[in-house]
Amino acid sequence: MTSYAIEVKNLRKEFEIKKRNGFFKRNKKKEVFIAVDDISFQVKKGEIFGFLGPNGAGKTTTIKMISTLLRPTSGTAIINGINCVERPMEVLKILGTVLTGERSIYWKLTGRENLEYFAAMNGITGRKAQVKIDYLLTRFNLDKRADETVEKYSTGMKQRVALAKALIADPEILILDEPTSGLDPQSTLNLRELILEIKEEGRTILLTTHYMEEADQLSDRIAIIDHGKIIAMDTPCNLKKGLNKTNIIVLELKDWNSSTEERIKGIPMVENITSRFDDIAQRWEVKIHMVNGNDSINDLITNIISTNNKIINFRVEEPTLEDVFISLTGKSLRE
Amino acid sequence: MELRNYLIAIKAIIKKDAKIFFRYPANAVFRIVEPILWITPVYFLSKAFQINGENIGFSQYSGTTDYMAFLVIGSIVSSFVSAVMWGMGFSLKNEMDVGVIESNWLTPIPLWVQLIGRSIFSLIMTTVNALTVAFLVWLMFGFNIAGGILMAIVTLLPMLIALYGLGFGIASLVLITNNANNIIDITNFCLSMMSGESFPITVLPRVLIPISLALPITYGYDAIRGILLNTKTLLPIPVEQGILVLFMIIGIFVGYRILKWVEKYCRTKGNIAFH
Numbered sequence: 001m002t003s004y005a006i007e008v009k010n011l012r013k014e015f016e017i018k019k020r021n022g023f024f025k026r027n028k029k030k031e032v033f034i035a036v037d038d039i040s041f042q043v044k045k046g047e048i049f050g051f052l053g054p055n056g057a058g059k060t061t062t063i064k065m066i067s068t069l070l071r072p073t074s075g076t077a078i079i080n081g082i083n084c085v086e087r088p089m090e091v092l093k094i095l096g097t098v099l100t101g102e103r104s105i106y107w108k109l110t111g112r113e114n115l116e117y118f119a120a121m122n123g124i125t126g127r128k129a130q131v132k133i134d135y136l137l138t139r140f141n142l143d144k145r146a147d148e149t150v151e152k153y154s155t156g157m158k159q160r161v162a163l164a165k166a167l168i169a170d171p172e173i174l175i176l177d178e179p180t181s182g183l184d185p186q187s188t189l190n191l192r193e194l195i196l197e198i199k200e201e202g203r204t205i206l207l208t209t210h211y212m213e214e215a216d217q218l219s220d221r222i223a224i225i226d227h228g229k230i231i232a233m234d235t236p237c238n239l240k241k242g243l244n245k246t247n248i249i250v251l252e253l254k255d256w257n258s259s260t261e262e263r264i265k266g267i268p269m270v271e272n273i274t275s276r277f278d279d280i281a282q283r284w285e286v287k288i289h290m291v292n293g294n295d296s297i298n299d300l301i302t303n304i305i306s307t308n309n310k311i312i313n314f315r316v317e318e319p320t321l322e323d324v325f326i327s328l329t330g331k332s333l334r335e
Numbered sequence: 336m337e338l339r340n341y342l343i344a345i346k347a348i349i350k351k352d353a354k355i356f357f358r359y360p361a362n363a364v365f366r367i368v369e370p371i372l373w374i375t376p377v378y379f380l381s382k383a384f385q386i387n388g389e390n391i392g393f394s395q396y397s398g399t400t401d402y403m404a405f406l407v408i409g410s411i412v413s414s415f416v417s418a419v420m421w422g423m424g425f426s427l428k429n430e431m432d433v434g435v436i437e438s439n440w441l442t443p444i445p446l447w448v449q450l451i452g453r454s455i456f457s458l459i460m461t462t463v464n465a466l467t468v469a470f471l472v473w474l475m476f477g478f479n480i481a482g483g484i485l486m487a488i489v490t491l492l493p494m495l496i497a498l499y500g501l502g503f504g505i506a507s508l509v510l511i512t513n514n515a516n517n518i519i520d521i522t523n524f525c526l527s528m529m530s531g532e533s534f535p536i537t538v539l540p541r542v543l544i545p546i547s548l549a550l551p552i553t554y555g556y557d558a559i560r561g562i563l564l565n566t567k568t569l570l571p572i573p574v575e576q577g578i579l580v581l582f583m584i585i586g587i588f589v590g591y592r593i594l595k596w597v598e599k600y601c602r603t604k605g606n607i608a609f610h
């Protein structure tokens with residue numbers, strides 16, 4: 001028996017894209033898009049492994065290959081020693097999967113009926129199922145509205161039904177695709193709490209997210225993925241330590257444009273610049289990575305002031321996983 | 336052990352489908368009203384051609400003067416045929432639209448078992464509908480059948496199973512390669528034209544008859560009318576029954592192959608979540 005819950009080796013997924021030229025003519029040459037590009041990683045039993053990456057990085061595609069919904073173009077995914085392509089039904093018995101989208105359960109059934117249905121699909125019926133379902137409904141705070149149809153639930157409740165559904169067969173391994181996307185802040189906190197509890201029960205969890213706080217807070221180890229490739233993999237702490245020579249300066253500015261950006265890029269020690277406009281505060285937030293020292297801060301400030309810009313705020317931040325991502329790719333996770 | 340799990344799953348699917356069906360009451364009502372709306376004008380048309388209450392011209396082709404009974408049987412059998420074509424194909428499509436298809440594929444129950452589960456509920460509903468329609472028509476217009484209902488059901492069964500096999504395969508194929516509606520519609524129309532749903536096929540133009548004879552469903556309509564109405568059959572009834580059994584075996588086999596192919600295609604393309 002291996003000590004790995006999930007072992008992925010050189011996993012790759014290509015999608016064919018058919019391009020149409022005009023109405024009838026079909027382009028004979030099919031284009032191939034590489035969504036997941038030869039990735040390898042292992043998830044140890046009992047850990048939470050986070051997949052962090054921007055939109056379109058290939059997180060969902062990877063998860064779907066592991067949970068047998070997609071056939072890899074090449075490479076292997078092995079769950080508890082069982083190959084996902086060769087013995088999918090056995091793999092499905094030890095996996096609990098929650099995909100994104102609140103539509104993964106039946107809206108016309110009640111929360112309880114959904115759980116009864118998916119319990120039966122996993123061979124669990126009768127008294128045993130009832131006990132299990134009651135337990136999960138109470139635990140996920142769904143019991144009071146368990147007999148209303150799901151269409152009347154909030155997004156957070158739907159997400160909790162989906163999670164309960166994934167846990168109904170007591171899977172050793174839980175796979176969660178962006179579990180908190182679309183949830184309000186309170187539901188998000190609650191759900192993260194639940195995920196940590198589920199880990200405490202000894203389950204292995206593989207989750208994807210594009211929220212760096214989430215990856216940081218929940219994961220024992222993280223793989224950062226971009227354009228289908230894993231570009232870094234370590235504990236959150238080690239990933240951030242890798243940046244201890246980098247100073248992170250955040251400026252809140254009245255104006256920001258590409259010519260200012262060009263000028264600042266020219267300053268020694270400045271490595272990466274990312275910016276975003278804060279709609280609510282009506283100001284620019286510009287993040288600047290300076291590597292190997294702060295000696296250029298003077299230059300930086302002088303440069304900005306010389307453009308008649310107004311500095312509203314200035315602060316130095318501790319590195320986050322977002323900064324790890326920026327320093328690896330030059331762009332921000334949100335872009 | 337595996338078989339036990341499959342049976343549990345099938346039962347759960349039937350229960351789930353039933354609950355959802357009855358949460359859309361308009362569905363149920365419409366299903367019953369529709370065939371009656373369709374039958375009524377045809378009935379009055381045939382009345383118009385009757386001489387002394389008997390449809391002489393019709394009886395020369397079919398061997399019975401009771402066009403109404405002929406028609407009701409045709410429309411009942413055809414309601415099964417279209418239930419298969421539409422219901423089955425759209426059961427996958429519907430799961431895609433609702434968004435639950437992946438949740439179902441994530442359970443350790445193979446797709447073919449899931450589809451059997453879904454076809455059973457639709458079969459039950461079609462049967463209930465057919466019986467209701469037959470009963471209402473009998474109340475409104477009255478008709479006689481010669482008996483042998485059990486025999487008719489035994490004859491119909493292999494044909495239905497064959498159709499379910501094929502229907503699943505073909506309809507899901509059509510759906511997944513896009514553009515379902517027209518193809519199913521046309522197939523359905525041609526099937527009912529060519530197999531003699533509402534008339535004896537001997538009235539068809541000569542060139543079309545070979546096509547009609549090549550369709551197993553033709554023998555289904557024909558044999559059932561032979562049994563229930565004592566009509567002249569194209570071939571001896573046992574031969575027609577044999578054809579239907581053969582059709583069943585081929586239908587299951589071909590349907591299963593297509594389904595496997597569709598499943599693999601979907602897992603390669605990753606298109607089930609995109610609809």
Ligand SMILES: Nc1ncnc2c1ncn2[C@@H]1O[C@H](COP(=O)(O)OP(=O)(O)OP(=O)(O)O)[C@@H](O)[C@H]1O
Binds near residue numbers: 059210
């Ligand atoms: N079935 C498919 N056919 C073609 N291209 C696809 C298919 N599924 C995904 N892709 C493409 O593959 C890339 C990776 O998609 P994927 O859903 O894995 O990203 P992700 O990391 O989960 O992103 P997100 O945060 O948006 O969920 C995207 O560019 C997407 O458009």
Ligand SMILES: [Mg+2]
Binds near residue numbers: 059060100177178
């Ligand atoms: Mg995704």
